[in-house]
Amino acid sequence: LTRLFGPVSALANIHVNIYGSIALFERLFEYLDMPVEIQDRPGAKPLGKVKGKIELVHVWFSYQSDRPILEDVTFTIESGQLVALVGPSGAGKSTVANLIPRLYDPTRGCIRIDGQDIRDFTLKSLGDAIGIVSQETFLFHTTIRDNLRYAKLDATDEEIIRAAKAANIHDMIASLPEGYDTVVGERGHKLSGGEKQRIAIARVILKDPAILLLDEATSALDSHSEALVQSALEELLKSRTSLVIAHRLSTVLAADKIVVLEEGRVVEQGTHSELLALNGLYASLYHQQFKASDTPSSETNPAAV
Ligand code: ATP
Numbered sequence: 228l229t230r231l232f233g234p235v236s237a238l239a240n241i242h243v244n245i246y247g248s249i250a251l252f253e254r255l256f257e258y259l260d261m262p263v264e265i266q267d268r269p270g271a272k273p274l275g276k277v278k279g280k281i282e283l284v285h286v287w288f289s290y291q292s293d294r295p296i297l298e299d300v301t302f303t304i305e306s307g308q309l310v311a312l313v314g315p316s317g318a319g320k321s322t323v324a325n326l327i328p329r330l331y332d333p334t335r336g337c338i339r340i341d342g343q344d345i346r347d348f349t350l351k352s353l354g355d356a357i358g359i360v361s362q363e364t365f366l367f368h369t370t371i372r373d374n375l376r377y378a379k380l381d382a383t384d385e386e387i388i389r390a391a392k393a394a395n396i397h398d399m400i401a402s403l404p405e406g407y408d409t410v411v412g413e414r415g416h417k418l419s420g421g422e423k424q425r426i427a428i429a430r431v432i433l434k435d436p437a438i439l440l441l442d443e444a445t446s447a448l449d450s451h452s453e454a455l456v457q458s459a460l461e462e463l464l465k466s467r468t469s470l471v472i473a474h475r476l477s478t479v480l481a482a483d484k485i486v487v488l489e490e491g492r493v494v495e496q497g498t499h500s501e502l503l504a505l506n507g508l509y510a511s512l513y514h515q516q517f518k519a520s521d522t523p524s525s526e527t528n529p530a531a532v
Pocket of ligand 1: 290314315318319323
């Protein structure tokens with residue numbers, strides 16, 4: 228189920244009402260245009276204990292056969308590293324992120340985790356190893372507790388509270404009259420964008436995956452909410468392999484490596500200072516996008532660089 232979290236997020240604007248049942252939720256996908264052709268290979272093995280090195284090796288990909296969306300994409304994320312993926316809109320950043328949990332498979336080339344082609348692993352074990360925080364957070368029409376527990380079905384209440392505290396969302400939940408039993412979602416209590424993001428972060432903290440895929444929000448949060456999300460993300464990024472579709476200056480500065488995509492190709496990769504020195508696409512994105520994105524809030528937001 229977890230591997231479907233990405234496409235659900237992409238579909239969140241369809242306003243589907245789901246009444247709390249994971250089984251129903253799974254059945255829903257039979258009616259949607261999901262990439263159901265991705266299945267376990269015969270003899271697929273569980274991924275086992277993950278160190279977390281990720282390699283994209285000459286990856287090509289098309290949604291439709293005639294138009295390549297990714298062309299010969301090659302880069303490596305060493306175990307425990309934070310890699311920031313940047314590039315203009317439509318460059319293929321989300322597509323790269325979608326290939327890692329195998330929402331789609333490359334048309335040519337391969338993706339390896341700890342040296343082995345991810346198509347050799349069971350989808351279940353791959354999904355268990357990967358946590359996703361995307362721009363839209365899908366909430367079931369059920370309690371906050373169950374929305375969190377969905378990330379780890381056997382989580383105790385104590386674990387749920389610990390994750391919510393680490394994600395800076397516990398105090399807000401505790402202040403609601405019904406606390407963790409508050410029903411949320413389309414027909415329940417409405418959470419703000421920043422609160423939903425922190426629920427998504429709490430879910431991943433609870434799941435504790437070796438690999439994190441994070442699509443940073445572009446939507447403007449108020450500076451208080453922004454600071455809470457930012458410090459929750461720092462907690463999440465500790466000690467795991469992370470690929471972040473970066474929209475914040477603080478993330479690109481913190482990254483071990485920045486990979487710059489343009490029209491489906493990797494055009495530059497390196498650290499912030501290496502890429503600035505190249506004075507190419509990253510340098511111009513930095514001046515237009517990243518510097519601008521953090522400038523207004525940096526006066527009021529202590530978490531911003
Ligand atoms: P943004 O920063 O705007 O989110 P991006 O760099 O993440 O963009 P992608 O979302 O990966 O880019 O899209 C890359 C290209 O693939 C775009 O031209 C987009 O229209 C196309 N694309 C994305 N998803 C699909 C899909 N499901 N079917 C067909 N084409 C798609």
